[in-house]
Amino acid sequence: MKSISTKLASLLLAAGFLPAAYAVNDLPGGPAVRQLNLHEAVTRIAAEQSWLHWFMLITCFVIFVAVFGVMFYSIWKHRKSVGHPPAAFHESVTVEVAWTIVPFLIVIGMALPATKVLVASKDTSNSDLTIKATGYQWKWGYDYINGEGAGIGFLSTLDPTHREMSNEGAKDVPDDYLLKVDNPLVVPVNKKIRIITTANDVIHAWGVPSFGVKQDAIPGFVRDTWFRAEKTGDFYGQCYELCGKEHAYMPIHVKVLAAADYTAWVADQQKKIAAKADDPGKVWTMADITARGEKVYSGTCAACHQANGKGAGPILPLDGSAIVNDADKNKQIQVVLNGRGAMPAWKGQLSDTDIAAAITYTKNHWSNHTGQLVQPAEVLAQRGK
Amino acid sequence: MSAVLPGHADDHAHDDHHDHAPTGWRRWVYATNHKDIGTLYLLFAFAMLMIGGLLAMMIRAELFEPGLQFFNPELFNQLTTMHGLIMVFGAIMPAFVGFANWMIPLEIGAPDMAFARMNNLSFWLLIPAAIMLVASFFMPGGAPAAGWTIYAPLTLQMGPSMDMAIFALHVLGASSIMGSINIIVTILNMRAPGMTLMKMPLFVWTWLITAYLLIAVMPVLAGAITMTLTDRHFGTTFFNPAGGGDPVMFQHIFWFFGHPEVYIMILPAFGIISQVVPAFARKKLFGYSSMVYAVASIAILSFIVWAHHMFTTGMPVQGQLFFMYATMLIAVPTAVKIFNWIATMWQGSMTFETPMLFAVGFIFVFTMGGFTGLILAMAPIDLLLQDTYYVVAHFHYVLVAGSLYAMFAGFYYWSPKWTGVMYNERAGKIHFWNSLIAFNVTFFPMHFLGLAGMPRRYADYPAQFTDFNMLASVGAFWFGLTQVYFLFFVLLPVLRGKGEKAPQKPWEGAEGLEWEVPSPAPFHTFETPPKLNAAATRIIG
Numbered sequence: 001m002k003s004i005s006t007k008l009a010s011l012l013l014a015a016g017f018l019p020a021a022y023a024v025n026d027l028p029g030g031p032a033v034r035q036l037n038l039h040e041a042v043t044r045i046a047a048e049q050s051w052l053h054w055f056m057l058i059t060c061f062v063i064f065v066a067v068f069g070v071m072f073y074s075i076w077k078h079r080k081s082v083g084h085p086p087a088a089f090h091e092s093v094t095v096e097v098a099w100t101i102v103p104f105l106i107v108i109g110m111a112l113p114a115t116k117v118l119v120a121s122k123d124t125s126n127s128d129l130t131i132k133a134t135g136y137q138w139k140w141g142y143d144y145i146n147g148e149g150a151g152i153g154f155l156s157t158l159d160p161t162h163r164e165m166s167n168e169g170a171k172d173v174p175d176d177y178l179l180k181v182d183n184p185l186v187v188p189v190n191k192k193i194r195i196i197t198t199a200n201d202v203i204h205a206w207g208v209p210s211f212g213v214k215q216d217a218i219p220g221f222v223r224d225t226w227f228r229a230e231k232t233g234d235f236y237g238q239c240y241e242l243c244g245k246e247h248a249y250m251p252i253h254v255k256v257l258a259a260a261d262y263t264a265w266v267a268d269q270q271k272k273i274a275a276k277a278d279d280p281g282k283v284w285t286m287a288d289i290t291a292r293g294e295k296v297y298s299g300t301c302a303a304c305h306q307a308n309g310k311g312a313g314p315i316l317p318l319d320g321s322a323i324v325n326d327a328d329k330n331k332q333i334q335v336v337l338n339g340r341g342a343m344p345a346w347k348g349q350l351s352d353t354d355i356a357a358a359i360t361y362t363k364n365h366w367s368n369h370t371g372q373l374v375q376p377a378e379v380l381a382q383r384g385k
Numbered sequence: 386m387s388a389v390l391p392g393h394a395d396d397h398a399h400d401d402h403h404d405h406a407p408t409g410w411r412r413w414v415y416a417t418n419h420k421d422i423g424t425l426y427l428l429f430a431f432a433m434l435m436i437g438g439l440l441a442m443m444i445r446a447e448l449f450e451p452g453l454q455f456f457n458p459e460l461f462n463q464l465t466t467m468h469g470l471i472m473v474f475g476a477i478m479p480a481f482v483g484f485a486n487w488m489i490p491l492e493i494g495a496p497d498m499a500f501a502r503m504n505n506l507s508f509w510l511l512i513p514a515a516i517m518l519v520a521s522f523f524m525p526g527g528a529p530a531a532g533w534t535i536y537a538p539l540t541l542q543m544g545p546s547m548d549m550a551i552f553a554l555h556v557l558g559a560s561s562i563m564g565s566i567n568i569i570v571t572i573l574n575m576r577a578p579g580m581t582l583m584k585m586p587l588f589v590w591t592w593l594i595t596a597y598l599l600i601a602v603m604p605v606l607a608g609a610i611t612m613t614l615t616d617r618h619f620g621t622t623f624f625n626p627a628g629g630g631d632p633v634m635f636q637h638i639f640w641f642f643g644h645p646e647v648y649i650m651i652l653p654a655f656g657i658i659s660q661v662v663p664a665f666a667r668k669k670l671f672g673y674s675s676m677v678y679a680v681a682s683i684a685i686l687s688f689i690v691w692a693h694h695m696f697t698t699g700m701p702v703q704g705q706l707f708f709m710y711a712t713m714l715i716a717v718p719t720a721v722k723i724f725n726w727i728a729t730m731w732q733g734s735m736t737f738e739t740p741m742l743f744a745v746g747f748i749f750v751f752t753m754g755g756f757t758g759l760i761l762a763m764a765p766i767d768l769l770l771q772d773t774y775y776v777v778a779h780f781h782y783v784l785v786a787g788s789l790y791a792m793f794a795g796f797y798y799w800s801p802k803w804t805g806v807m808y809n810e811r812a813g814k815i816h817f818w819n820s821l822i823a824f825n826v827t828f829f830p831m832h833f834l835g836l837a838g839m840p841r842r843y844a845d846y847p848a849q850f851t852d853f854n855m856l857a858s859v860g861a862f863w864f865g866l867t868q869v870y871f872l873f874f875v876l877l878p879v880l881r882g883k884g885e886k887a888p889q890k891p892w893e894g895a896e897g898l899e900w901e902v903p904s905p906a907p908f909h910t911f912e913t914p915p916k917l918n919a920a921a922t923r924i925i926g
Contacts, residue, residue, distance in 0.1 A: 024848035031849040035837035038769060049765050053836075056763060060756040068749060071727045075745065080667070080734040086894075087732035090669035095728070096721070103720040107713045110763065115706060117765040122702040166845045170452025177451065177848045197699075202539040203632055205697060205772060209838035214768045216698045218633060219538060220626020223699030236847075238840050240697075240772040242532045244539060245459040248843040313459075314526055314544070342542060 027175045029210055030236035039209040042235060042256075043227045046212030048117045056110065063106075121212070124226040127194035129187065135197070135204025135217035135239065137344070138246035138303060142185050145196070149186075149266040152273065155349075156181045158249045160298050166249070179236040182299075184253035187229065188262035194226045201344060202244060208237035208254055216241055229256040246303055278353035280376040286360070289373065293361025296354045301362075304343070309366045314342065319366035329374050332359050333382045347383060352376035406908075414509070417501035418908060419486045424803070425508050426483030427796075431876070433475030433515060434789075438865050440468040445827075445861040451848045461844035462530035463522065469533025470550065473650070474557045475515055477788050481653040482507075482564050484795055485592045487803060489568060491899040491906060492586045494577025494915045494924075499570040503563050510560040517553040521546035532842060534643070537624030537635040540613050547617065551610045558603040565596035565603075572596075577898070577914045577921070583677070584921040586897050587670065590677050591656030594684045598645045598652075601688075606642040609635060633698050640691035648687040650784060652680055654791030655722060658744050660897065661794045662726050665741035666733030667894035672725040679718035679725075686715045696767045705764045712762035716755065723752055738892070739813030743794035746821050747787060754782025757832065772842075775835025781828045793820075793871075798895075801887030804879045805905030812874040819867040826860030896922045 026032035029042075041047035078084045129147035133140055136155075143153040159180040165173055174180070187193050197206050197217040207214035211227040229235070237252035257265060284292075298307060301318075305311050309319035318324050323331050336355050339345035346355060353376040363370040407415055416422050444464050447455050456464065486504065490497055498504050521528040526544025529535065540547055572593045576585065585593075613635070615621040622628020624635045663670045670676065692700060692708040726748055735741065757779040761767050770776060793816070801807050830853035839850045846854065878884055887904040898917075901924045902910045915924040 024851070027847070027849060031837045031839070031847055033849045034833075034852050035849065036833050038836050039838060045765075046769075049769055052763060053760070053766050053769075056760045056766065060759065064752065064756065067723065067727065067752070071730065071745075071748065074727065074730045074733075075735065075737075078666075078731065078733050078735055080736050084732075084734050086667040086734035088668075089671075089732070090729075091672050091674070096672050096675045096725075099724045100717060100721055103717045104714075107716055107759075110759075111710055111713055114709065114763045114765055118705060118709070119702055121765055121768065122705075166451075166453050168452065169454055170450065170845065170848065173451065173848050175848070178845060179847055202542065203536060207697075207772075207838075209769060212765075212769060214697050214771055218626075218699070220630075220632070221699070238838070238843075240840050242462065242536070242539065242842045244542065245457070245462060245530070247462070248458060248840070248845050312457075 024173065024177070025175050027179065027236065029234045030176065030179055041212065042210040042229050042231050042233075043212055044230065045117065045121045045227065046210065048120070049212045052113055052117055055113065059106070059110065121225075124194045124224045126192065127226055128191035130194045130196060131185065131187070132196040132198065132222075133185075133206045133217065135199035135201075135206065135243065135250075136349070137201050137244050138239075138250040140185075140204075140206070140239075140250060140252060141200075141349075142183075146194075147191075148188070148263065149269070152266065152269045154183045156183045156185060156253070157299055158251055160302070163249055163303075176236070178249065179238070179251045179253060181251060181253045184234070184255045186255045186257060186262065186265050188259050189229055189232045189256050190259075192226055192228045194224055196222050196224045198222045200349070203241045204243045204250070205240035206237070206252060207240040208235055208252055210235040211237075211254075213237075214240055229254075232256045232258055232261075278351050278376065280352045280380045282353070283375060284353075284356070284373070286364070286373050289357045289360045290364055292353070293357035293359070294365075296350070296358040297361050300346075300350065300354075301358055309362065318362045319368065321368075324362050324368055325370055327370075329359070329363075329372055329378060330382055330385075332363070333374065333379055334385070337379070337382060352379040352383075355379045415505065416508070417497070417505055419490050419497045419501070419504065420803070420906060420908065422498075422504050422508050423483045423485075423487030426479050426486060426511075429508070429511055429515070430476050430480035430483055431872075433471055433479070434868070435872070436519060437468050437471040437476055438868060440464050440471065441861060442865050444468060445858040447844060448846070448854050449858040450855065451846055451851055453845055456844065458844040459530060460527060462532075462842060463528040465842050466530050466532050466535075467518065467522070467528045470529075470554075471515075471518055472784075473533060473646070474554065475511075475518065477650050477784065477792075478557075478561065479511055480792050481592075481595075481650070481788075482561075484588075484653065484657070484792070484799075485564075485568055488799065488899060489571060489589055489592060490575070491802075491902065491910060492589050492897055493572065493575060493580055494898050494911045494917065495571060495575035496909065496911050498567050499575060500563075500567045504567055507560045507564040507567065510556050514553040514556040514560070517549050517556075521549050521553075524549065534639060535610070535613065536639070537613055537616065537632050541617055541625065543617075548614060551614050554610050555607055558607050561599050562603050565599040568592055568596040569600075577911070577917055579917040579919075580921040583674065586656075587659035587673070587676060587680075588653065588656035591652045591659075591680055594680050595649050595652045598649050598684055598687065602642040602645045602649075605638060606646075609638040609642065612638075633695070636695050636698060637692070640694045641688075643694065644691040645684075645687045647780070647783075648683060650788050652684065654747070654788045655680060657791045657795040657798075658726060658747055659722075661740045661744040661798050662729050662748075664798070664892045664895040665738065665744070666730045666735050668729055668733040669896075670725070671728035671731075672721075675721060676725055679721045682718040683715060686711065686718070690715065693762055693764075693767070696764045697771045709762055709764045713759060716759050716762075719755055723748060723755075734894075736893075738797070739808070739810060739817055740794045740798035740892075742814065742817040743790045743797065746817065747790040747794060750786035750790070750821070750824070751783055754779055754787060757782065769838075770835055772840055773835035774831040774839045774841060777841055778828050778831035778835060781831075785828070786824055790820075793817075798892070799899070800879055801891045802899055802902075802904050802906055804882065804884075805887050806879050806882055806884035807887050807891060808875050808879050808884060812870075816867060816871045816875055819870070820864060823860050823863035823867055827857050827864055828860070830854075830856045830860075898922070898924065 130145045132143040139157040197215045199217040199219040204217040215225040235254045239250045311317040337347040356374040356376045524546040529547045531539045612623040622630040690712045693712045890900040916926045
């Protein structure tokens, strides 16, 4: 039977692999090996949540031990095999009232501290910084809207080598496996950060366990949450709402910096923005633009079309594609700008330069040798058409 | 005519009324007898349990270690989705309907269900629905991969299998609604004289209440999935914000169905346990009326707690508080039930044959699931645990160690009545202990994974989560193998009639009209309404 051999195979696998315990260390700010409890709290809210959890755990455990102590005692003593005869009683209003009222009071006792923490966790007023976190399939985008750093915006994507490692079966992975991004979210310590969540496509969720924060990112809607990190360091989270095939591959990395370091980072970012501002009128050489295109492709397109350009299943290949090899460049430009079928529109997410670069790369890579060069100005001209 | 399968030697007196009744395949395809239909439902549900279980083994094989070893993430999402849909709609719900069909007429002294032909349709609708669900894997794009909760707008991106799944769910819903109508009408109209509502066995009560829940909420699911269908194909934008729609509205509609649905999946289990424990404690159920009121309270409360599945969607704090309080309130009647079961055991004279093992196991492990549910109900804590493995642990504790264990208890308890033979007690005990231990090895570590932040529906995970995932996978295979053991060493033998002949009442402390008929129960029972004693538990005269 198929299921038996599958299980046997897996059992053998287990027997072979179990001795070789996974050699990975705790990740500070992220999960620990064999972690038993919640993350160490970095915000006051997380500390309160942790307290609440201990309170619940201990209360429930005490009740559990009491109730099942009684049950196991009964199993031991009130058995036919030790000669215990059955009693005749089978109702008691007093007892029923008692064990309705007592749990009711216990539940009220649990609800009161929970109310306090919940109300505090929802109060996003008077924040020092406001950052919008946008969920994309499959990465996060951060835009600093208000406060020190306003105007900075970038995408935060899982390191592509980690994604490759996953495909290869995750041998010898680093401690931040599946949690490393190219551009972490950077925030100052001890400041109230309001995070506005939204999404570009489907529902995602932005959550960082160390902060005690989780909020759904819903397309077409804005939600918010807040945190005040009381320690500097690196803290990790993941996407917490099923959002498609790469749901496991869009982590969150928050870097909490001391005030002075944060100011320095902001200044640095603003300089980079100024320098990087792509002039859509710039005329690129083939070598430069394909180098740029390779980066854009591997960071954005390869998730679906694969690094080898061959796609998979319903995702069409680019290697040998008629549209890619078409003499009319506008055909491919239109598809990338406006999407087609399940392929999303990239006009809102990628700049003209990035789109031109990625297209030029695909037109001159693998078995495609069109020799065509798409300039950013050509992409700009196709917008709105 | 044999009670369970054709070819089984029968040695009880026939009625001559059914000499013309069909044999062979017609007996099953045209079945109108509640016992035959009950058997069909139970066998179907067990087959679906095996299929859903196979999907679970595939999931746990992939999650054994970090990295993708067997499946790409898209297929992995299909596995998790279909595991959920098949188990909920194909295994648990039909199994309880199977128990209802077999036991309700027997327990109320009725000759059959009120609408025998509709009963037939209710069952046979399940077959094309199940075929559609399983076959969806082979459609272009594979099976739906949006989770069993099929949230919009992710469902708008799914391939044609999503439409097939929607159709299958409609068919399953129609089957459930018809079955529920049948159950309600039967219970309200066909009880033997003298069996007032407050003298009915608890299993009948729980199904009466469950049937009302089903009729109330299956149409709601139908609404949600139809809106999904029209959003996908007919230009509506119920859940698409670009057209003015609201993705969160899907969640409200789905969970308005979904929360009562999980109570639909547990209340009949409560009913079974409420009958098994008194039988093996040789003591009447403690607090019969309280137990009835508790089930009714749970059912009513189940309608006002749905948004505890949505604490992170961004509802205002007043909403979160309301749903938190309402959800925590359900703990009270549930606790009452647990206390009543233990009070039934207290000062009883217990023996621990397999049905009682599963019943006690249920009380113990279901309560653990209940506690984690209470913890999840605390909205501030839920923010940390929503969509993590803590939730997966919680619902498997209540559904597997809850519903499935109760079903096993019911099977072991009632199968002598169904088949006329005793199951192998040693095999039953092996099944129980292996299931109990393997189950806990599988799902207990998931609490830790959830507390540590491991998200659900992940094909791959940060390497720090490896050890508990390995443990869970080993436990899962052990649990799966144990159910295969059950099939070969318990179920198949009794279906084939292999085992000691079962007495009319194999359990000394058992009470109820089902024990007033021979084992196996004759094809037709209570063709004339029986005369009952004052407590409506024995036939007199």
